[in-house]
Amino acid sequence: MKMRFNKAVFVIFLIFVFLLAACSKKGCETALDCTPKHAFSAACINNECVYSPIPGICGNTLCETGENKCTCPQDCGPCTGPVQGSKYLIQKCVRNQCLQDVPENKIKPVFDSKEVSNRGDKFRIETFYNNPFNLKKDLFKVKISLISQGPKNRNERITGLELSGVTADRKTVGLSSKKVNKVLWSANSFIKEDLILSIPTSKIEGLIKNLVLTVNYEYVFQQTPTKTLQKKSAFKVNLGSGFVFVKPASAYPCPESCDDNNPGTRDYCGPETNYFCAHEPIPGTCGNFICESFENKCTCPVDCGPCSGSAGSFLNFVCIKDExxxxxxxxxxxxxxxxxxxxxxxxxxxxxxxxxxxxxxIKSDKFVLKLSLYSLPSDISNFKIESVRLLDGAHLIAEDSVNQVISTSSPRLISITIPGLSLPEEEHSTVLKVWYSFNRDGKTYKGTFSKSLGKITFINPE
Structure with a gap:
């Protein structure tokens, strides 16, 4: 019994010695003995594993150049939470940048449509924008349609847009001013423009109300059948209550694409455009909104206008061999x-x-005047038709210097052609006026007579 006890004590002693030897073993002898850690390098120093962050690797607990809250939140912290001092802005990742923006569930799209009559023309103005409106990325979209055209108006060219509003402290401020060079060629044509808004304030957010859009344009006015005038005009559109604006601290990156699907513009974005897309007309290309000398309505209708539809009551426009x-x-x-x-x-x-x-x-027709003298007093001689004219008021349509004597035995047939028209089709209240002369008692007498021919439509098909 005693011997068994001694053996047990001896075994326990051996186990204790073995454990003591194990505990006194060194922590490491080389770096290979250290457990690997991501983004850290290991070194064995004084038999201890020492870990050092590896530069340029996400996860090393250092927020380094090239890293931010979106590309490496474990080093730089999360891009979440509200922005101090704002009711609407939160932090969110936008193409790997931590920016301030309005949550989508708080954005209300606003659409407005108004009809405006001005100088005989009727327009429809449609606007679309976000509320709240992010000044660093949102666009104020405008669509202008020509509903109907004044009877003497054509080629309504939109030359500029101006947007203004009233701040919370009742100051009227300009929000945007943009030069435009686009034509509304006919009824149902339209243009679209994007306005970039700017508000002179240091506030992170605020209210803009009483929005007013001013549309500047010029047009051709047909004063007479042969005379046109270039005129300018403008009209204002009240767009409703307004919107809340937010002004984030940092600029947004350029959109992924600025392509407007128009080969006539150079599309670009960068610091010079405040990171909004710009579309610059390219000279010499169709789509630059300028009808250049080598273009026409058939080769480039977007710049020169369409060659289609009605040219009046009797004519249509068509393209024939690119003309x-x-x-x-x-x-x-x-x-x-x-x-x-x-x-x-x-x-x-x-x-x-x-x-x-x-x-x-006017290409094939003629006015035919048959003048017959059936009674001439004996003391009158040399009755002569000197000239005839077709008139619309003071406007001369056509004339013929006849200078022919008419006698009872010699009636006259006079043909008048129309030399040309300013428009493909023109309606005139036409009056025939005849100048004549005759001799009596050795004296020459002159006079005129007129006859209304009613409304005649002159056409010039090609």
């Missing part, structure tokens, strides 16, 4: 007109007939 022409509408036929005019002048009796088509094709 814009006017052709008769299907089913159009001219109506022959014949007006009888019995005229008595100082005892002289005339039976006249005036023949013409309506519409009047």
């Amino acid at each position: 814009c022409k006017t052709v008769l509408k299907p089913g159009i036929s001219a109506t022959p007109n014949s007006i009888f005019d019995e005229r008595k002048i100082s005892g002289i009796a005339l039976n006249n007939n005036y023949e013409f088509n309506n519409p009047f094709n």
Whole structure:
């Protein structure tokens, strides 16, 4: 029994010696003995594992150059939480940058549509923007449509847009001013523009109300059938209550793409554009909003206007071999007109007939005047038609220097052609005026007579 006890004590002693030897063993002899840690290098110093952060590796507990809260939150901290002093802004990651923005669930898209009549034209103004409006990334979108065109107006060119509003302290401020060079060629045409807003304030957020958009434009006014005037005009549009703006501390990165799908513009973005997209017209290319000498309505309708649709009551615009022409509408036929005019002048009796088509094709038609003298007093001689004119008020449509004597045995047939038109199709309240002379008692007498031919539409198909 005693011997067994001694053996047990001896075994316990051996175990104790073994454990004591194990505990006194060194922590490490080389770095290979140390447990690897991500982003840290290990070294064995005085038999102890010492770990040092590896520069440039995320996870080394150091927020280094090139790292931020979005690319390495474990070193730089998370990009979350509200922005101090703001009701709307939070921190969020935007393309690997920690920026201030409004949460999507707090953004309310605002759409407004107004119709405005000005100088005979009728426009529709549509606007779209976010509320709250982020001054560092949001755009104030404007669409201007031409609903109907004044009867004497054409080529309405939008030249500029100005947006203003009123601040919370009741100051009227300009929010945006943009030069534009785009034409509303006809009814139902439209243009779109994006406005970048700027508010002169150091506040992180605020209120803008009483928005007013001013639209500046110029247009061609057809004063007479042969005279046009270039005119300017403007109108204002009240856009409603306004919006809350937020002004984050840092600029946003450029959008992933600035391509506007227009080969006529150079699309770019950078510090010079405050990181908004810019679209600069490229000279000599279709799509730059300038109708250049080598372009026309058929080769570049976006710059020069479309060659399509109606040119009036009787003509259509069509492209023929890359040139814009006017052709008769299907089913159009001219109506022959014949007006009888019995005229008595100082005892002289005339039976006249005036023949013409309506519409009047200046390429093929002629006014035919048949002047017959059926009674001439014996003391009158040398009755002469000196000239005839077609007039619309003071506007001369056509004339012919006839200078022909008419006798009872020699009626006269006079043909008048129309030299040209300012427009493809023109309607005129046409009056025929005749200058004449005759001799009596050795003296020459002169006079005129006129006859209304009614409204005639002159057309110039090609």
